[in-house]
Amino acid sequence: MRPNWGELLIRIAATLGLCMALLWMGSCSRHESDQRLQEQAQQATVQAKIEARKAAAEARVAAKQAARDTKDIAAGVRAGMRTPSGPHHAINVNSASREQLERLPGVSATTARRIEAHRPYAHARDLVRKGVISSDEYRRIAGDLTAG
Numbered sequence: 001m002r003p004n005w006g007e008l009l010i011r012i013a014a015t016l017g018l019c020m021a022l023l024w025m026g027s028c029s030r031h032e033s034d035q036r037l038q039e040q041a042q043q044a045t046v047q048a049k050i051e052a053r054k055a056a057a058e059a060r061v062a063a064k065q066a067a068r069d070t071k072d073i074a075a076g077v078r079a080g081m082r083t084p085s086g087p088h089h090a091i092n093v094n095s096a097s098r099e100q101l102e103r104l105p106g107v108s109a110t111t112a113r114r115i116e117a118h119r120p121y122a123h124a125r126d127l128v129r130k131g132v133i134s135s136d137e138y139r140r141i142a143g144d145l146t147a148g
Contacts, residue, residue, distance in 0.1 A: 005062075008055045015051045019044040079105055090146040093127065094120050104141045111137075121147045 022040045091100050093115060101112035114132045121127065124145035128138045 005059075008058060011051055012048075012055055015044075015048040019048055090144055092146050092148065093124055094147055104144055106137055106140050123147050 019041070022044050023037075091104065093101075096115075098109070098112045098116060101107050101115055102109060107115075111133060115127065118127075118130050118132050121130075124142065124147045125138070126147065127133045127145075128135055
């Protein structure tokens with residue numbers, strides 16, 4: 001759960017406002033003793049510290065989540081940049097260069113060399129049949145391949 005930054009700031013401001021109001025009331029009222037004013041100020045300060053700690057903890061959690069989200073987004077952007085878009089950009093496994101093969105998601109230089117070494121392929125699915133890549137790897141890139 002992400003804390004709302006505005007809500008956190010409002011909480012802190014409200015706590016500080018309470019402290020200020022208590023101090024102001026203490027200075028305006030002649031009926032309260034100095035001891036009572038000190039106790040009220042102490043209680044308000046303790047409450048402000050508690051609220052500030054809570055806000056800081058929530059901010060740390062939010063920052064960690066934001067860092068994870070940013071990392072995930074960056075990984076998605078990288079994958080999107082490497083993935084050919086649409087069937088008109090399908091790569092022919094029989095004629096593609098090693099560099100073109102390496103642009104496919106999850107295809108390393110080693111995998112690209114294995115693909116080249118086992119050519120020709122009658123169908124793109126032959127990559128799995130010949131043991132060049134796993135079924136999971138094939139599912140990830142199947143839409144970007146052709147053997148025709």
